Structure formats: C-alpha cells, structure tokens
Amino acid sequence: MIVGFIGFGTVSSSLSKILIENGCEIISSSNGRSLKTKELIKKLKVNDLNNFNEVAKNCDILISANTPSKAVDIGKNYGSLTNNIFLDLNNISPTSTNEIGSMVGENFVDGAIVGNVNNNKSVIYLSGEKADKIAILKDYGLSIKIISNRIGDASKLKVLRSIYTKGVSALLIETFEIAKQLNLEDELLNILVITEGDNFRNSSKSRIENSVNQLRKYGEVEEIVDFLKQFENVNIEFIDSMKNSFKRKF
Ligand SMILES: NC(=O)c1ccc[n+]([C@@H]2O[C@H](COP(=O)([O-])OP(=O)(O)OC[C@H]3O[C@@H](n4cnc5c(N)ncnc54)[C@H](OP(=O)(O)O)[C@@H]3O)[C@@H](O)[C@H]2O)c1
Numbered sequence: 001m002i003v004g005f006i007g008f009g010t011v012s013s014s015l016s017k018i019l020i021e022n023g024c025e026i027i028s029s030s031n032g033r034s035l036k037t038k039e040l041i042k043k044l045k046v047n048d049l050n051n052f053n054e055v056a057k058n059c060d061i062l063i064s065a066n067t068p069s070k071a072v073d074i075g076k077n078y079g080s081l082t083n084n085i086f087l088d089l090n091n092i093s094p095t096s097t098n099e100i101g102s103m104v105g106e107n108f109v110d111g112a113i114v115g116n117v118n119n120n121k122s123v124i125y126l127s128g129e130k131a132d133k134i135a136i137l138k139d140y141g142l143s144i145k146i147i148s149n150r151i152g153d154a155s156k157l158k159v160l161r162s163i164y165t166k167g168v169s170a171l172l173i174e175t176f177e178i179a180k181q182l183n184l185e186d187e188l189l190n191i192l193v194i195t196e197g198d199n200f201r202n203s204s205k206s207r208i209e210n211s212v213n214q215l216r217k218y219g220e221v222e223e224i225v226d227f228l229k230q231f232e233n234v235n236i237e238f239i240d241s242m243k244n245s246f247k248r249k250f
Pocket of ligand 1: 006007008009010011012032033034035036037065066067068070074089090091113116117
C-alpha cells in the first residue's frame with residue numbers, strides 16, 4: 001500500500017508514523033517547501049519525489065493535508081490527477097468540500113480528523129461513496145469511522161463540532177475576563193470545578209490559552225457563519241459574535 005501526502009506537516013507526519021510502523025510506504029514531495037517540512041520528510045525517511053504530480057500519480061491513496069486556503073486548488077490540481085482515491089483532511093467548510101467533490105468526481109472522499117493527531121488517539125471520520133477504500137487503512141493502524149456515503153457529511157460534522165467547541169471557548173474567555181475585572185478568577189475556577197469535575201481546571205486553562213488572540217479561529221467562525229446562512233431558524237448573530245472573543249488578548 002502506497003499513501004501519498006500533499007503537504008507534510010503535523011497531520012501528515014503523525015499519520016505517516018503510524019502507517020510506516022504498520023508496513024505502509026509513504027510518498028510526498030519537499031520540493032519548494034519550508035525547512036520544517038523538508039526535515040519532517042527526511043526524519044521519517046519518506047520517499048521524497050520530485051513534485052506533487054509524481055506523488056499523485058504513484059500512490060494508491062492520495063491525502064491532502066496542507067492548509068485550508070489552498071485545499072480547493074490542491075483538489076483541483078492533484079485530486080483529478082490521481083487515478084486512485086483522493087482524501088481531503090483539511091479544515092474546510094462543506095461548501096469547499098463540495099467544490100472539490102465536483103472537480104474530482106467519484107474518487108473523492110471527505111474526511112475529518114477528530115481528536116489530537118499528536119497522541120495517536122485521533123479518529124478519521126469519512127463520508128463518500130468510496131470511503132470504504134480508505135477504511136483499508138485500519139489494517140495499517142489508523143482509527144477510521146465511515147459515517148455515510150454522502151460527500152459533505154464529514155465536513156458538516158466538523159462544522160457542528162467546531163460551533164460547539166468554539167462556543168465553549170468563547171464563553172470561557174468572556175466569563176474569565178469578567179472574573180478578572182472583579183478579582184475573582186481563582187474563586188470562579190474553584191466553584192466551577194465543583195460542578196464540572198477536576199479535569200475542568202486544566203481543560204479550561206488550555207482552552208483559553210489556545211483561543212485568545214487567535215485570528216485563525218476568528219476566520220473559522222466567519223466561514224461557519226457563511227455556511228449557516230442557508231439555514232432557517234438559526235441564531236447566526238449569536239454564533240457570529242463568538243469570533244470577537246478570539247481577538248481578545250488575555
Ligand atoms: N493539526 C491538527 O491537529 C489538525 C486537525 C484537524 C485538521 N487539520 C487540518 O489539516 C491540515 C494540515 O494541518 P497541519 O497541522 O498538518 O498543518 P502544518 O503542520 O502547518 O503543515 C502543513 C503542511 O502543508 C504544506 N503546504 C502548505 N501549503 C501547501 C501547498 N500549497 N502545497 C503543498 N504543500 C503545502 C506545508 O508546507 P510548508 O511547511 O512549506 O508551508 C506543510 O508541510 C490543515 O488544513 C488543518 O486545518 C489539522
């Protein structure tokens with residue numbers, strides 16, 4: 001089994017480590033990429049081809065894990081070039097996912113990574129007619145769950161999850177900003193631990209730290225809001241207002 005990656009950062013290297021340990025061959029290209037990417041490819045002894053065209057043509061499964069803003073172009077350029085399956089794992093909206101699907105055709109599979117990719121506990125959620133062709137990677141150590149045969153379902157699930165997690169983070173940021181001004185931060189944390197459990201002390205701290213001053217998350221809320229405009233009876237203003245919390249400096 002040969003798996004090709006377009007982009008070789010945190011996601012691709014973490015998945016590759018598992019796949020290599022379980023007997024999979026990995027190919028990618030460091031041509032024109034940053035030193036960080038080149039080093040990751042070298043460290044894992046990934047087969048480093050001349051360019052991504054070659055990667056697309058020489059793998060059984062092609063995975064796109066690069067950057068949300070380039071995902072549609074990458075789908076267009078390389079997803080259509082491979083004769084095999086093309087899986088997108090970027091954090092993109094269902095609208096962009098469907099755009100890739102319409103260009104790539106029946107070989108396209110929609111994917112969402114749920115959980116932390118670094119600790120080997122993440123699960124890849126898949127949707128699309130050919131999702132079962134990716135599910136074979138279970139035999140190579142990955143955790144995979146197929147949710148439906150419809151392109152876009154994995155991305156929609158990603159949006160729903162994102163609304164929830166970003167909402168919780170925004171609420172924490174705002175509540176603790178008020179507590180700070182009242183000089184009651186520690187006491188607030190102590191009383192919340194009583195109802196939310198011991199884990200809350202660390203989880204809330206890391207949520208706040210990972211969310212303040214995060215322009216990327218601000219942009220992600222804007223994308224979510226764009227997607228939600230097609231629905232009736234959704235409190236879009238409420239969801240839109242969350243983005244302001246991610247601009248705060250704590
Ligand atoms: N990290 C996570 O936990 C996680 C979880 C779920 C989903 N995702 C999504 O998965 C994708 C990858 O995330 P990551 O954390 O692995 O990012 P990352 O560590 O920043 O790695 C991105 C990789 O893609 C390469 N790249 C960027 N633009 C490219 C282009 N136009 N053509 C080819 N390669 C390109 C980068 O190369 P350079 O180094 O040269 O820029 C780098 O090798 C993102 O869309 C992210 O939203 C990430």
